[in-house]
Amino acid sequence: xxxxxxxxxxxxxxxxxxxxxxxxxxxxxxxxxxxxxxxxxxxxxxxxxxxxxxxxxxxxxxxxxxxxxxxxxxxxxxxxxxxxxxxxxxxxxxxxxxxxxxxxxxxxxxxxxxxxxxxxxxxxxxxxxxxxxxxxxxxxxxxxx
Numbered sequence: 001x002x003x004x005x006x007x008x009x010x011x012x013x014x015x016x017x018x019x020x021x022x023x024x025x026x027x028x029x030x031x032x033x034x035x036x037x038x039x040x041x042x043x044x045x046x047x048x049x050x051x052x053x054x055x056x057x058x059x060x061x062x063x064x065x066x067x068x069x070x071x072x073x074x075x076x077x078x079x080x081x082x083x084x085x086x087x088x089x090x091x092x093x094x095x096x097x098x099x100x101x102x103x104x105x106x107x108x109x110x111x112x113x114x115x116x117x118x119x120x121x122x123x124x125x126x127x128x129x130x131x132x133x134x135x136x137x138x139x140x141x142x143x144x145x
Contacts, residue, residue, distance in 0.1 A: 006061050009086070013098050018088070022099040023065040024052030026084060026142045027075065029109035032122035033139065035129055036072065039118045043092065048129045050101060050138075051075075053116075061100055073120075074113030075106040084141050087134040101138050103145065 013021055027034040027050075035048045051072040055064040066077050082103040089097050112120050123129055126139045 005083075009061060009100060016098070017096060018098040019096045020091075020098075021055040021061065021064075022052060022097050023055060023061055023068055024050040024099055024101040025065060025069050025077070025104045026050055026101060026138065027069065027073070027104055027106055027109070028081075028142070029106065029122070032109075032124050033142065034073065034075075034109070034112070035121050035123055035131075036114065036117035037119040037121075039116070042116075048121075048131055049135060052099070052101070065102060065104075069104070069106075072114070072116050074111060074115075075109065078105045078107045080104050082142075082145060084138045084145075087138075089134075099134075103142050 010021070034051065036051055038045050038047050038049065040046055051069050052065070053068040053072065055061060065080070069075055069077050080102050084101045084103055086098050086100045091097060114120060121129060126136050126143065131139065
């Protein structure tokens, strides 16, 4: 996705009244996708998800994606290979969030270092780990592309 298209996403989010942008990465290493599990003490504790997180004020989506993958896994994005889509949700505190997800490859998939999660796994099919409907749909789209 070109930078102009990423800027279009940000403009669309603003026009739609999105209060918090979220970025996430479907990290693919040889057909295996990385999932991370939220700590039990976190909101939605125990759920599996893609690495990612909040876009900081003044930060663009691309920069946030690279930063979040590095912060949450210690891995470095080598290439963003495709945009997988977005979905909206309301947090428990009432914030209107939109999560944008991209397929990415990493320089090396070894040495995952978790800082905000308590476990990780690599999966090659959508039914290996229970996921919410939105995440499952994104994972299916990734495996079909």
